[in-house]
Amino acid sequence: MGRKRSAENANLPKGMIFNKKGNTYYLRASGQKDIRLGKTLSEAFRNYYAYASINFECQTMHDLIDRYLKEISPNKAESTHKSNISASKHLIKRFGHMNPRVLRAWHAYQYLDLRNREEAPVRGNREFALLSTIMSHAVRWGVIDDTPFHGIIRNPEQPRDRLVTDDELAVFVKYCP
Incomplete structure (x- = not known):
């Protein structure tokens, strides 16, 4: 059994690591050099899924x-x-x-x-x-071939039964900047 992931990498997807020294995210694939994903987390996730789309396996x-x-x-x-x-x-x-x-x-x-x-x-x-x-x-x-949710009848929703009165709006405006 391998060792546990470090705290900064614990919430990252499989293969993605954070290098504290360089303040950069990388994709670590076996048998390859690390692929630089970016400095920010959002940039890293965009690039991760671009690179990992071939290897992305959605099990659940x-x-x-x-x-x-x-x-x-x-x-x-x-x-x-x-x-x-x-x-x-x-x-x-x-x-x-x-x-x-x-x-x-x-x-x-x-x-x-x-x-x-x-x-x-x-x-x-x-x-x-x-x-x-x-x-x-x-x-x-490419995880599934077709979505199974065509034509689903949802729960009925009740529309509002009244409108806000001018008096209620005046009270509300007192507390607004």
């Missing part, structure tokens, strides 16, 4: 969600990225151990029903939307 949904959160999500709006991180925790909890190739539409329906029973039907819809987007990217990355 956790790997796939992790790749999406590190490669795609940071390029979105900050609030969307935070929402993706929050939703991904629930997805990893339920789907993290699964192989993406065996995921089917009935798994999505089971998940939506479960979130409905947990009194979070709208949040379940948002989490399913993220899962569907991740699976679309999985097709793009």
